[in-house]
Structure formats: C-alpha cells, structure tokens
Amino acid sequence: MSASDLLATEMRAVLDRLATEDGPQPDPTLLPPAEGRALAEASNRRWNRGGPVMARELIVETADGRRAYVYIPQGDSGAQAILYVHGGGWSYCSAATHEGAARWLAEAAGAPVVTFDYRLAPEHRYPAGLEDCLSVWAGREGILPGRIWSVSGDSAGANLAMAMMLRLDGRDLPQSGLLFYGVYDADFDSPSYRAIAEGPGLTRDKMRRYWDFYTGPDADRLADPGLTPANAPDAALAALPPLYLNAAEIDPLCSDSERLAARLHALGRKDRFDLIAGVVHGFMQMSLWLPQSVDAYRRAGDAFRDIT
Template sequence: ALLVLILAVFIAAFILLVVGAIYFDFSNSEIPLGVDQPVKLRIVHSILIGTAVLGKILEKLGLCSQLGFTRYMRRGKKLGEDPKLFMKDLQFGKVPVRIYQPRAPSAGRRRGVLYFHGGGWMFGSINAYETVCRYIARESESVVVSVEYRLAPEHTYPAQYEDCLTATTHFMKTAEDYGVDPAHIIISGDSAGGNLAAAVCQTLVSRPDLPKVHAQILIYPCLQAIDFDLPSYQQNCGVPILFRERMAFYVLQYLKGDASFLEDVLEGSHMPVDVKLKFRKWLSADNILKEFKVRGYKPKVPIECSNEVYEAVKKFCEPAFSPLLAEDAVVRQLPESFILTCEYDVLRDDALLYKKRLEDGGVPVTWYHIENGFHGIISLFDNGRLSFPAGKKGLDNIVNFLRSL
C-alpha cells in the first residue's frame, strides 16, 4: 500500500510539473501569429521548459545537476548505418569529430564542410546534430566534419573557438586524405556555432600557410554581445525557443562561466558609452532596413556603466567573441557567404548587420530569410511529428548553395 501511495504521489507530482511547465510557457512566452506551426512550437517549448524544471527538482534532491540532466536529455543519439554515407569518429588534434563521407564514387575530390553545432556554447553535441549533418552530406554530396568542441561553463572563452580552429586547420592540412579538395572547404555553423564559424573564418584570413576558405555558412548566428536592444531583441524577446534574457545568460556563461552582471548586460550598462560609439558604425539599428522595424522598435538612450562591470566583460569587444566588430580590412577578405535568418528570432539583426558589413566590403552574400521562422528551426526539420516544413526549406537552401559552389 505504501508503494502504491508513493507511486501515486510521484505521478501526481509529475502531472503538476507538466501543467506548471505549460502554464509557465503560456505566461512567459509569446508566439506570434505568423510563426510556422505555432502549436508544435508551443509543445517543443513546453518540453524544453519541463526538462529544465525536472532537472532543477533532481538537483534540489541531490540526484544530479540541472545542467547535467538537461544535457543528457538533449544529447541525441548516434543513429544506425546510412546506406549512402560512411561515418567515422576521429580526433583532429585533441578535438573529437565525426566525419560523414558519401559512399558513391566521385569523379574528383569533393567539397568539405566543417559544421559547428549550436546550443549557447553550453549544450549540443555531435549526436544531437546527426540528422542535420547526414542530410547535408547526403544531399550536397559533400564530406561533412561535425566538431565536438568543449562546452561552458566548465570551459570558457576562448576554449570553444580554439577547438573549432584546431579542428579546421587539421582538416585543411589533411583534406586530401578524406577525398576533399583543400581549395573547396566551407565553414558553417548555427547559433553559437555560427558565432564560432564566423570567428574561425576571420582568423584564417591571416593564415597564408593554409588554403583559403572557400565559403562560410552562418545560420542565425550570434555575432555580438554589446547591444541587446536591437529591433529583433525588442520584437522577439519572449519568442521561443530563445528568449532575450537567455541569450544574455549564454554569452556570460561562454565568457566567464557564470551569469553575474546579467542585469547590467540586459539594460546595456555593461559597456561604456564611448565604446558603444566606437562600434556604432557597424552596430546600430540605423543600419537595419525599415521593414524590420515595423513590428516595433524604441531606440534606447545609452547609460553609463561601472568600471567593475566593464572590466569583467570587456572581452565581449574582441572579434573572436563578437565577429561583427572585426576591422574592415579583415571583413573585406572573407569568403563568399551564405546567411540564414529567421523573422521571429532575437539574433535576426546580428546577422542582418553582418550581411551589410560583408556586402559593403565587396563579399558576395546569398541571404535566405525564413519569414515564418524562429530560432533553432533548422534542427527541427526532421523531428517526427514535431517537424517544421520551414526548417526543411531553409536546410534545402543551404544544400542548394553548397551544390552551386
């Protein structure tokens, strides 16, 4: 009887947890009318919230950490054999990678694609991106290298960037061993991985000892941590699956392994006014087309910051952390680029501002904007009953770009 009672209490607690997660989702988020599959997005977000809440409960009970539980639930799994691909787990330097090679014979060497996964520099893995990387390799007939970089908060900036740079340089030097043309290597990534891809591409501009990067693919990338009040941050601050506050939390975890000074970052008091003015030519809502402000935008008056806060976060200004802030001389040398943005995404304007910088520097840019898209939609292109057709269209545009190179 006691066992039945304990089980009943556990089930009741679980139901309350689910109901609480759904209530939290409804009360703290906003799903715009124009978004793709709004009910599915609500379900996906409720699952993510429920996982986080359950992780917190388990942490309070001393069973595991919330971070460890959330990573476990999001880890994905290595899928079985693929009739069209050879797959192998390797180490490039000391960095784990998974390589996907088309089985079909090729007349010449193939293009190679490095892929850096998203997840706020804290989550994500090779396994979590199996479906995406397999699809790119199969459909574009490219060799894809998925990189398992170290994660925050255990490893902070620049560890993730260094791992991606190490894996990239190793692949460039050994490309022919995998049937890849060293002159046709593309660097890509989504979200935090898009940040890493942009940073690595900029670094390789000054590496004459290596082949030139052929192209970069940036999928809703985070490209700066100076201004969290751009139009897209204001318009989409509560749109799943990436809230404005969560983005600020992630950049702080990446930088220093904790979220102290979160409020300063959100209110914009983490950077001195003179620093903001210095970067204004590249980082300003004035550089964003009016059509992206119609859903609402209120310019914010700059406020002063304390030296203590600035000293703690001043590395936000380094181009390896905020690629949008790179010098013109670097931007002009970047390779042909593909940029994907989503309308209902706080990071939309980071990418739009970088697109403008690339175009102003004479770099060819292919831009695909998912009008009904939200952050993370590409990863959900083939997610069973919770799949999003707009994500599939976005991924197909990436494949078409690769095939055109």
C-alpha cells in the first residue's frame, strides 16, 4: 500500500483543493532563502482565516527587543500561558504564518498562547534560533506577568521546544510541553523516512536539505541533544516536565515521535502520545478545511488540562 493510499478522505480533499487553487508549486528548499520564505509565507497564511475569536490580542516587546504576539482566549483563568515555537524547517515560516495555530491552541487549552519570531537558517545556523527561544523564555514574565508557563511547538518548533527544555537542564523548566509532529532525530533510514520518502507533502530529501540549512552538511547531529533530543541521556529525558506528543501517520517524521514516545515510556514516564491516522505532516495548520486538525487541537487541550 502506498502512502497516498493511506490518506483520509478529508485529507485527500484538502490536498486536491490546494493543488487546484495553487497549481504546480516549486520546492521552496531548492529556491534562494528569500524566495523560499516568501512562498512558505504565502502558502501558510491562508490557514489564519476562520480561526477562533480571542478575548484579547496583544503585541508586547520582549526583554530582548523582539515582538511577542499574545492570543488570550475567552474564559482565560489568568493562571497559565503557553509559549509557542513555530515550525518551518528552522528556515521558513514565522509568527504570522502560525497565527491560526496559536488561536486554535489557545481556545483548546483555555490559556493564552504567545508566539514570536526567531532567527532562521541558513543565514543563522544552530544554535542561533535555539538561543532566541531561550531568550524569550527567560523574559516571559515581562510578556504576561504572574503566569505558570508551558511550551509548545510544531515540527522544527517542537524540536526547538524540546531542545529548550534539555538546555534548561532542570532549572526554570516549563510546567508541561505540547509537541506536534516534531523533529527529534536525524535517522533518514527510520521506518517512516523509508515509507514516506516521497511524501505527499514533506519528503526525505526536503528534510535532508532542512538539516543542511540548519547545521551545515558536516555537523555531528546525533551527538548533540540540542539537535536530536531523542538522543539525550536517560537522566535528561527523565527530568523533563510532563509531555504531550502527537504524530501524523503519513509523515517522514512519524518514527521520530513514535521512537521518542517509546523511549520516554521505557523510562517509566506517563507522557501521552497520539498517532493521528490518515494525515500528512503539517496537518494542524489546516484547521480551516480539515476536521482532523480541529480534533488534534482538542486532544492537545485536553492533555494540557490533564498534565498541568
């Protein structure tokens, strides 16, 4: 059975609609960075339409001088907040492309979600983006004072969220982590990398290029948990706060999440893991058209309430 045969009916309809509306699109990873980013911005901003209406929206300057975008849902208790790290292969997308994601997560969790921009590769390679995330985390009290904070992210943003928690090394950790179809390893021969090598959507070759953008082609990615959190020592993983992880079934990165969830379980942790059937990488961006995306936020919100 091919990867496309596994597509849920709703997922296939979304992909067909995108193909009809957009026509043939170049691979952004084969374009100069500015052109690839412009393409990613245009293709992702459509998903901001139709998101939940917030009680308040703020733009706050962080302690390190960047902008933080704050989405406060109806019924906010005033007790918690979530720092959200956007995905995009460490090279593309922005707080603007993930505004819809922030709104859906805020509504589902019943807590404000804060997004921000970090430096992107290949102009700013590892650890520049991670350092920016840590800087915003360190100054979070200036964004929404008096809150208990969690961290979240999708894809490369989930990688950065995990790397943040590992870098904090037990100090000043978030209350919980909500991690969506993340990059946790660099094993291009994993079961999902082999099975979903050609997509649909994300491909193995695109991920190879994303890694090259982020680290350069010669980096020892497996030796640094800041790059591949799945390879962190047992003690470091055991010390993490409660986590919620999900994975898309039709995604080269699916094995990253499955293997990390299995390793966490083997350490005696009770982290929750959801495998979402019939959907491709990035499906949570597609809430405008895809019911599985809306349901995934609901699951994440339920997990957030259970583990915080």
